[in-house]
Amino acid sequence: xxxxxxxxxxxxxxxxxxxxxxxxxxxxxxxxxxxxxxxxxxxxxxxxxxxxxxxxxxxxxxxxxxxxxxxxxxxxxxxxxxxxxxxxxxxxxxxxxxxxxxxxxxxxxxxxxxxxxxxxxxxxxxxxxxxxxxxxxxxxxxxxxxxxxxxxxxxxxxxxxxxxxxxxxxxxxxxxxxxxxxxxx
Numbered sequence: 001x002x003x004x005x006x007x008x009x010x011x012x013x014x015x016x017x018x019x020x021x022x023x024x025x026x027x028x029x030x031x032x033x034x035x036x037x038x039x040x041x042x043x044x045x046x047x048x049x050x051x052x053x054x055x056x057x058x059x060x061x062x063x064x065x066x067x068x069x070x071x072x073x074x075x076x077x078x079x080x081x082x083x084x085x086x087x088x089x090x091x092x093x094x095x096x097x098x099x100x101x102x103x104x105x106x107x108x109x110x111x112x113x114x115x116x117x118x119x120x121x122x123x124x125x126x127x128x129x130x131x132x133x134x135x136x137x138x139x140x141x142x143x144x145x146x147x148x149x150x151x152x153x154x155x156x157x158x159x160x161x162x163x164x165x166x167x168x169x170x171x172x173x174x175x176x177x178x179x180x181x182x183x184x185x
Contacts, residue, residue: 023058023059024056024057024058024059025056025057025184025185026054026055026056026184026185027054027055027056027057027152027154027182027183027184027185028052028053028054028055028182028183029051029052029053029054029055029069029071029154029156029180029181029182029183030050030051030052030053030180030181030182031050031051031052031156031178031179031180031181032048032049032050032051032178032179032180033047033048033049033050033051033073033074033075033176033177033178034046034047034048034049034176034177034178035047035048035049035074035075035076035077035174035175035176035177036077036175036176037076037077037079037085037166037172037173037174037175038161038162038172038173038174038175039165039170039171039172039173040170040171040172041170044077044078044079044080045077045078045081046077046078047075047076047077047078047084047086049073049074049075049076049086050073050074051071051072051073051074051091051178051180052071052072053069053070053071053072053091054069054070055067055068055069055070055182055184056068056069057097057184062099063098063099064096064097064098064099065096065097065099065105066094066095066096066097067093067094067095067096067097067107067109068092068093068094068095069091069092069093069094069095070090070091070092071090071091071092071093072088072089072090072091072116073088073089073090073091073113073176074086074088075087075088075089075174075176078123081123082122082123083120083121083122083123084120084121084123085118085119085120085121085132086117086118086119086120086121087115087117087118087132087134087166087174088115088116088117088118089113089114089115089116089138090113090114090116091111091112091113091114092111092112092113093109093110093111093142093160094109094110094111095107095108095109095142095144096108096109097146103147103148103149104145104146104147105145105146105147105148106143106144106145106146107142107143107144107145107146107156107158108141108142108143108144109141109142110139110140110141110142111139111140111141111142111160112137112138112139113137113138113139113140114136114137114138115134115135115136115137115138118131118132118133118134119131119132120132132167133167134166134167135164135165135166135167137164138162138164138166138174139162139163139164140160140161140162140163140164140174140176141160141161141163142158142159142160143158143159144156144157144158144159144178145157145158148184151184152183152184152185153181153182153183153184154181154182154183154184155179155180155181155182156178156179156180156182157177157178157179157180158177158178158179158180159175159176159177159178160174160175160176160178161173161174161175162174162175
């Protein structure tokens with residue numbers, strides 16, 4: 001898993017070296033997650049979490065750009081008011097952005113996430129926390145909008161829907177709404 005993550009980072013850095021460095025912007029962002037699982041038939045509630053990380057934006061034309069990111073993201077779900085299942089990921093979304101008008105963009109792209117931590121916390125019980133046996137790799141697809149305020153500050157809203165399963169029995173997938181505030185250096 002660590003080798004795959006390093007390979008993705010090196011590939012992103014290598015790709016950015018092929019483009020004029022003065023056009024690339026780098027930044028950081030942080031925000032809130034509202035996460036749950038889809039699939040199966042259990043009654044689930046959303047969990048609030050956060051994400052934080054770094055971004056780069058690589059212009060491809062006047063209206064298109066590529067925005068790879070490296071994020072730490074806390075996700076999961078509360079199941080039937082019995083257990084909170086928490087899964088934390090190192091996520092690598094690669095967003096294709098289309099600027100409709102100056103500053104306002106729509107964005108779509110894949111996300112590759114690597115499990116960092118997982119646990120089940122029982123609610124109103126003395127039972128100890130336990131490992132959830134979540135899948136080590138999560139693949140999702142993102143769609144969202146963004147707005148740049150001038151040259152530095154930006155906001156984004158995004159939905160990530162899982163393509164791969166977090167657990168096989170039942171087939172559950174991630175479902176995450178994200179709102180972020182960021183700053184480009």
